[in-house]
Amino acid sequence: xxxxxxxxxxxxxxxxxxxxxxxxxxxxxxxxxxxxxxxxxxxxxxxxxxxxxxxxxxxxxxxxxxxxxxxxxxxxxxxxxxxxxxxxxxxxxxxxxxxxxxxxxxxxxxxxxxxxxxxxxxxxxxxxxxxxxxxxxxxxxxxxxxxxxxxxxxxxxxxxxxxxxxxxxxxxxxxxxxxxxxxxxxxxxxxxxxxxxxxxxxxxxxxxxxxxxxxxxxxxxxxxxxxxxxxxxxxxxxxxxxxxxxxxxxxxxxxxxxxxxxxxxxxxxxxxxxxxxxxxxxxxxxxxxxxxxxxxxxxxxxxxxxxxxxxxxxxxxxxxxxxxxxxxxxxxxxxxxxxxxxxxxxxxxxxxxxxxxxxxxxxxxxxxxxxxxxxxxxxxxxxxxxxxxxxxxxxxxxxxxxxxxxxxxxxxxxxxxxxxxxxxxxxxxxxxxxxxxxxxxxxxxxxxxxxxxxxxxxxxxxxxxxxxxxxxxxxxxxxxxxxxxxxxxxxxxxxxxxxxxxxxxxxxx
Numbered sequence: 001x002x003x004x005x006x007x008x009x010x011x012x013x014x015x016x017x018x019x020x021x022x023x024x025x026x027x028x029x030x031x032x033x034x035x036x037x038x039x040x041x042x043x044x045x046x047x048x049x050x051x052x053x054x055x056x057x058x059x060x061x062x063x064x065x066x067x068x069x070x071x072x073x074x075x076x077x078x079x080x081x082x083x084x085x086x087x088x089x090x091x092x093x094x095x096x097x098x099x100x101x102x103x104x105x106x107x108x109x110x111x112x113x114x115x116x117x118x119x120x121x122x123x124x125x126x127x128x129x130x131x132x133x134x135x136x137x138x139x140x141x142x143x144x145x146x147x148x149x150x151x152x153x154x155x156x157x158x159x160x161x162x163x164x165x166x167x168x169x170x171x172x173x174x175x176x177x178x179x180x181x182x183x184x185x186x187x188x189x190x191x192x193x194x195x196x197x198x199x200x201x202x203x204x205x206x207x208x209x210x211x212x213x214x215x216x217x218x219x220x221x222x223x224x225x226x227x228x229x230x231x232x233x234x235x236x237x238x239x240x241x242x243x244x245x246x247x248x249x250x251x252x253x254x255x256x257x258x259x260x261x262x263x264x265x266x267x268x269x270x271x272x273x274x275x276x277x278x279x280x281x282x283x284x285x286x287x288x289x290x291x292x293x294x295x296x297x298x299x300x301x302x303x304x305x306x307x308x309x310x311x312x313x314x315x316x317x318x319x320x321x322x323x324x325x326x327x328x329x330x331x332x333x334x335x336x337x338x339x340x341x342x343x344x345x346x347x348x349x350x351x352x353x354x355x356x357x358x359x360x361x362x363x364x365x366x367x368x369x370x371x372x373x374x375x376x377x378x379x380x381x382x383x384x385x386x387x388x389x390x391x392x393x394x395x396x397x398x399x400x401x402x403x404x405x406x407x408x409x410x411x412x413x414x415x416x417x418x419x420x421x422x423x424x425x426x427x428x429x430x431x432x433x434x435x436x437x438x439x440x441x442x443x444x445x446x447x448x449x450x451x452x453x454x455x456x457x458x459x460x461x462x463x464x465x466x467x468x469x470x471x472x473x474x475x476x477x478x479x480x481x482x483x484x485x486x487x488x489x490x491x492x493x494x495x496x497x498x499x500x501x502x503x504x505x506x507x508x509x
Contacts (some may be wrong), residue, residue, distance in 0.1 A: 056073070057069060066127070174195075250278070256302045275419075302314060363408075368380060440504075441476055460489055465500070
């Protein structure tokens with residue numbers, strides 16, 4: 001698959017766009033003042049242990065304590081490895097980038113957390129998930145250090161292979177080679193970019209990662225708590241390490257200093273690809289010239305149109321994401337069932353692209369157009385599974401129901417794009433709607449009645465939004481006159497041109 005990477009460095013943030021077949025599929029944004037903390041290793045202090053939740057809060061130096069599940073802290077290395085192997089059930093870990101952790105860890109809880117941790121205890125933890133919404137960061141005591149070809153896990157003795165290396169012979173070769181080269185304690189996950197690699201690349205990665213782990217342990221022994229022992233590198237380095245592979249045809253950077261850093265990183269990590277890193281010098285902004293800026297304007301929209309004329313609607317809540325498929329303008333040509341199948345298959349590709357681009361996570365519900373034929377439902381489900389194979393985040397997809405509903409989960413590590421780029425509307429408070437002029441007008445007249453009892457003034461002046469004033473004068477003129485008669489006072493409306501629709505002031509003169 002043809003891939004391109006474009007790096008835009010601005011005064012306040014760095015943006016990285018990944019294009020696949022000239023379609024924007026992933027976007028990474030890192031603000032210079034607030035870098036991501038995922039991957040950071042810290043010396044923390046336990047501030048509270050919650051036996052009822054089998055969890056603990058840990059102070060790692062942030063404004064809000066981090067959250068540690070009981071299943072994310074086991075005092076014995078042997079128990080951790082037993083959990084990992086039991087959780088895999090004979091399959092290799094589905095791991096990519098920062099996901100080097102065993103699955104279903106919380107389902108296995110051999111030792112109560114109150115027997116492992118106490119308030120005031122100092123522990124070594126790694127941030128596994130950003131602070132999302134009202135929740136603090138999530139941490140784990142199981143450290144994973146990503147290199148170019150390997151992910152090093154000091155507390156285990158297991159060697160796994162990325163799920164995205166599908167050739168059985170190559171998987172066996174890689175696993176045997178890493179086991180032979182391993183000299184220091186610890187386990188490894190062989191990453192997708194290691195496909196076809198040999199002894200030299202693995203040896204260099206192992207030497208660097210084990211030495212780095214030794215340095216972290218030495219810092220832990222001396223550092224006060226809380227403190228950061230290891231800070232994950234910036235976005236440009238992570239892009240070179242995690243995304244820059246032989247199938248990337250272009251790697252374009254629009255800032256000279258960032259270009260030099262990318263060149264250095266590429267020569268150190270992927271020397272064979274270093275000449276593909278180029279500096280963009282044209283006057284037109286890079287994202288504008290490559291059509292990326294226009295695509296980003298669509299990212300925040302609720303409705304996404306398909307080429308056929310159908311569309312999908314994306315609704316995000318704190319607990320889940322719902323994605324609905326609609327026929328829209330497309331009416332098909334002959335067969336109704338074929339029309340529905342065509343739209344659903346087209347929607348699959350766009351849904352997966354939007355999930356990756358917006359970095360949606362947690363529980364995701366996909367509502368496809370109802371299909372009567374079972375073979376059509378299976379066709380759509382298989383197309384979804386195939387499209388999700390390109391996603392680096394771990395996903396779990398349930399079979400499609402008779403109603404065309406698919407339930408899936410996607411691992412969420414960082415803020416989704418909507419949360420990163422927007423904030424709650426000060427008018428609607430995140431509900432997506434504001435009170436109508438009719439509702440505000442009715443409420444306002446009730447308030448006037450209540451307050452009029454407290455004053456003997458001859459005139460009541462209502463300063464209110466111009467839309468509400470226009471509604472009262474046009475639609476509720478009779479109601480306003482009845483209120484004047486009942487109170488036996490003059491009521492004057494003073495429209496306000498700016499400000500919130502609900503802003504008002506009741507004055508007595």
